[in-house]
Amino acid sequence: MVELDVQIPTTFDPFAEAEEFGRTGTKDYVHIRIQQRNGRKSLTTVEGLKQELSSDKILKSLKKEFCCNGNVVHDKELGKIIQLQGDQRKKVAHFLVNAGVVKKEQVKIHGF
Numbered sequence: 739m740v741e742l743d744v745q746i747p748t749t750f751d752p753f754a755e756a757e758e759f760g761r762t763g764t765k766d767y768v769h770i771r772i773q774q775r776n777g778r779k780s781l782t783t784v785e786g787l788k789q790e791l792s793s794d795k796i797l798k799s800l801k802k803e804f805c806c807n808g809n810v811v812h813d814k815e816l817g818k819i820i821q822l823q824g825d826q827r828k829k830v831a832h833f834l835v836n837a838g839v840v841k842k843e844q845v846k847i848h849g850f
Contacts, residue, residue, distance in 0.1 A: 782826040782830060783822075793820055
């Protein structure tokens with residue numbers, strides 16, 4: 739049998755460098771998602787806001803601006819998550835950018 743010097747390429751991990759520095763890049767973004775409830779009902783969730791920001795004050799402003807109800811949920815891994823009634827994804831992104839809370843490049847809108 740003939741032996742060949744062939745090197746099998748290893749899998750490429752695009753997040754390898756980011757993990758060395760202790761972050762994978764998801765902490766820099768504010769994720770705005772929609773969750774479907776019953777029938778036509780839905781929830782809009784906002785996660786990834788900085789810890790030094792007051793989630794309660796942001797929630798109060800969002801509720802007043804969009805005439806909807808909402809609350810703040812505390813998660814061990816993700817931190818504080820703002821939940822709003824209805825599909826408010828684009829409105830929330832526009833509000834956060836205009837208020838100067840985040841930059842437009844930091845907002846990620848998910849959902850159908």
